[in-house]
Amino acid sequence: MNSLSFPALGKYIDLLLDTVCVVDKTGHFIYVSPSAEQIFGYTQAEMMGKQMLELVHPGDRQLTLHTVDRILAGEPQPHFENRYIRKDGETVHIMWSARWSEADQCRVAVARDITRRKHAESIQQAVFAIAEASHNTQDLHALFAQIHLIISELLPADNFSVALRDNHSAAVTLPYSREQVVVTFGDASTKMANQLLAQVLDTNHAHLYNAVHEHQQLQSWLGVPLKSHSGVLGALVLKSFSAEHHYSEKNMELLQFVSTQIAAAIERKQMMARLEHLALYDQLTRLPNRTLFYDRIHSAMARAKRNKGIFSLLYLDMDKFKAVNDNYGHTAGDLLLEQVARRLESCMRECDTVARFGGDEFVVLLENIDAPNQALTVVQKIQATFAHAFDLQGHEAHIMPSVGIAHFPSDGDTEQALLRHADRAMYAAKLQAN
Incomplete structure (x- = not known):
């Protein structure tokens, strides 16, 4: 040449x-x-x-x-x-x-x-990946983490948040947020991100904002609503502080496209969580039901056998509960059961399980204990908590539980044996109280 x-x-x-x-x-x-x-x-x-x-x-x-x-x-x-x-x-x-x-x-x-071709390929891959994540992830948090990875393949997403809005109360929560860039003007950046989120949720439209901060550092924000057939679930918010990249209209269009797939995935996961909650939790007290309790005690038994450990079971029945229903009505009875559930939870550690078996019967699983007498300490704590009257919409009720205790493995080495032992002990305590 x-x-x-x-x-x-x-x-x-x-x-x-x-x-x-x-x-x-x-x-x-x-x-x-x-x-x-x-x-x-x-x-x-x-x-x-x-x-x-x-x-x-x-x-x-x-x-x-x-x-x-x-x-x-x-x-x-x-x-x-x-x-x-x-x-x-x-x-x-x-x-x-x-x-x-x-x-x-x-x-x-x-x-x-070949930008258009790569763009189309990346969108298709993202859509497939989001659909796969909605089926394979265990819960919402795992889904959000996977979505974050998927979005990161499409555009800069070091600073990424998912906001969800409650359809009934309109309250906005931030169940997932990752901030990987630390800036000296963090408060101003957070304020701008909150303003952008409010704009997106108020208008149900995507918003883009680029600015040069007083420190001469480029800041870029991008927010898009998460729209589904039932409405706006929330929003995605991305922030960039890179001198090499600021968000553009094309980025906004791309994120808007995949956001519909993300909204569908979130809605599906929320529906599955609701169905699981209906299947495993008591709707009145929001405590685990029999099904979930049996799963928990089965797991506890396997761990105890493997580690040569012990655990205790408490079976509780509310004395004079029928009198509350008869004197004040079933609404007051339901309110009492809700308050009983909260008081029992307040007496427990995070590793313990409180379940409602039905009616006014509750069962407590005490794991990670060193000696059986620790169960007696928990019973004393419950009795002290129940010594205070319950406020039932203007009516006061003094209710105490009868409690039966069973220890694994000395009182039984199966779920049924332990529950029978604790149930008998509970009835014995009730007869003694009367």
């Missing part, structure tokens, strides 16, 4: 949508065809003499250098892909066909913009 061949060739390659690039041995552009401006955003004049590596996306520079070494070694690269940063800051995906010209001591390459 010689210097005259480039203008002559340019008469024909001006018609190409792909771009012809010629780079010298030091990595500087010495020729680009006119279509380069459509791909890179720079004019021909601006690209001449520019170092090629400066335009390559930072995440692809090592890969690009490795590929350049192979080209210089005489290995043509017909389908090499990498990313470049356009003049306007956008990322463009390029597929190259490149080879080294030993005679002219330069690399000759043809660049094809």
Whole structure:
């Protein structure tokens, strides 16, 4: 090649949508065809003499250098892909066909913009990944973490939050938030994020905000609503403090598209959680029911057998509960059961289980105890808590529980044996109290 061949060739390659690039041995552009401006955003004049590596996306520079070494070694690269940063800051995906010209001591390459194809592929992959996550994750928090990873494949998401809005109370919670960038102006940034979230939820529309802070650091916020067929569930909020990337209208459109899939996944997980709660929890007291309790005691027994440990079971029945129903009505009786549940929970540790077996019967599973007499300490605590009167919508009721205790393994080595022993002990305590 010689210097005259480039203008002559340019008469024909001006018609190409792909771009012809010629780079010298030091990595500087010495020729680009006119279509380069459509791909890179720079004019021909601006690209001449520019170092090629400066335009390559930072995440692809090592890969690009490795590929350049192979080209210089005489290995043509017909389908090499990498990313470049356009003049306007956008990322463009390029597929190259490149080879080294030993005679002219330069690399000759043809660049094809495949951004739209990569964009479509990434969206499709994200949609599939979200659908898979909605089925495979165990709970909402695990789903949010997986969604965070999926979004991170599409655009910068180091600072990512999921907000959910309660349909009945309109209260907004932040069940998932990851802040990986620490900034000195955190309060101002948090305030802006909260304002953006409020805008998104008030208008049910996506919002984008870019600004340069007084510290001359670029800040970028992006928020989109999570819309489902039943309404707006909440919002996704992303923040970027990177000098190399700020959110754009294209980013907003992309996030809006996948947000509908995310909303569907969240709604499905919420529905499954509600069904599970209905199946495993008592609806009046919100305590575990028999089904969940049997699962808990089965697990506790397996752990105790494996570790040669012990645990205790308390069986409780409320004395004179029938009198409350007869004197004040079933509404007062239901209110009493709710208050009993809360008082029992207040006496327990986090590792203990309080369950309602039905009527006015409750069962407590005490795990991780060192000696059986620790169960007596818990019973004394319960009795002290129940010594205070219950307020039943203006009526006072003094209710005490009769309690039976069973210890594993001395009083039984099966769930049924332990419950029978504790039930008998409870009735014995009730007869003694009367």
